Amino acid sequence: MIDWLGNFFSNRPLSSILDVLLVWYIIYRLIIYARGTRALNLLKGVAIIIAAKFISSTLGLQTIDWLLGQVISWGVVASIILFQPELRKALENLGRNLFRNRKHLRNPSQKLIDDLENALLYMSKRKIGALISIEANEKLDEYIETGTPMNSEISNQLLINIFVPNTPLHDGAVIISDYRIAAASCYLPLSESSLIPKELGTRHRAAIGLGEATDALTLIVSEETGSISIVKHDHLHRDLDQESLRILLNQYLMINEEDKDEQDILDDIRDFFTAKFTQKGGK
Structure with a gap:
């Protein structure tokens, strides 16, 4: 096996390396797609059969090698029949990913912002309490494991329905x-x-706690007042109106299409909130 690999790479160094990398990438994408579905069990079974075929061929077990060869040959046809829905879904996803709108490709966060804004405003008007955390660079797996798995596409309707009392x-x-x-x-x-105001409840305290531990962005709707708040690290933005909410969501979640300097963005936001608080007579 080692001699074969050596000859393979020495005769065609660039093309063989590219060939191996492409095969590993395809295997990686298959595993990512199959994770969380019954197709993953299929891939595990295929891997076991291929490993057994290699071992039987190496050890010279001709009968077992022949049987496993038949299993592999007919297994391809059987897999297409058994997993036809999954294969169709995978091809549909491939087509959507290749030909989807370029703007959406560069800015996948735009739909997220729209759905979050619509859901928060709806729940705010009806005083439906809500707590939504968006993962950033630091993984939230340990907190995800404490809840009910969903792995669902985001929509404002689904977010609202989740928090209905x-x-x-x-x-x-x-x-x-x-x-x-x-x-x-x-x-x-x-x-x-001890710096958290006494009038803030458990949702705000949980959002601040997550902000202290991770870089996640957390959105809160108060069940008592309907007010909307945002927490990022140790920054708590309270009592946001629609315009303020939109600005902060864009600040924290938007993937910028233009190379605008980060300090200019922060200055614009600071000037906006300074003007807002001045108009309200706030500090």
């Missing part, structure tokens, strides 16, 4: 990871800070 998932936080709802009814760490 007296439904199974309305308690706890929704966690968004990679532009999908990873889980609902998750437990977040409560902050022990």
Whole structure:
């Protein structure tokens, strides 16, 4: 095997390396797609059969090698029949990913911002309590595991339905990871800070606690007042109106299409909130 690999790479160094890399990439994408579906069990079975075929061929077990060869030959046809829905879905996803709108490709966060804004404003008007955390660079797996797995596409209707009172998932936080709802009814760490105002409840304390531990962005709708708040690290933005909410969501979630300097963005936001608080007579 080692001699064969050596001859393979020495005779065609560039093309063989590219060939191997492409094969590994295809295998990687198959595993990523199959994760969380019954197709993953199929891939595990295929890997075991291929490994057994290699071992039997190496050891000279001719009968077993022949039987495994037949299994592999007919297994391809059987897999197409058994997993036809999954294969069709994979081809549809491939077509959408290749030919989807270029703007959406550069800015996948735009739909997320729209859905979050619509859901938060709807729940704010009706005083529906909500707690939504969006994963950033630091993974939130340990918090996702405390909730109910969903792995669902994001829509404002789904977010609203999750937090409707007296439904199974309305308690706890929704966690968004990679532009999908990873889980609902998750437990977040409560902050022990003595600087948190007494009028803020458990949702705000949980959002601040997560901000202290990770770089996640957390959105809160108060069940008592309907006010909207945003927490990022140790920054708490309270009582946001629609315009303020939109600006902060774009600041934290938008993938910028232009190479605008980060300091200019922060200055624009600071000037906006300074003007808003001045008009209201705030500090």
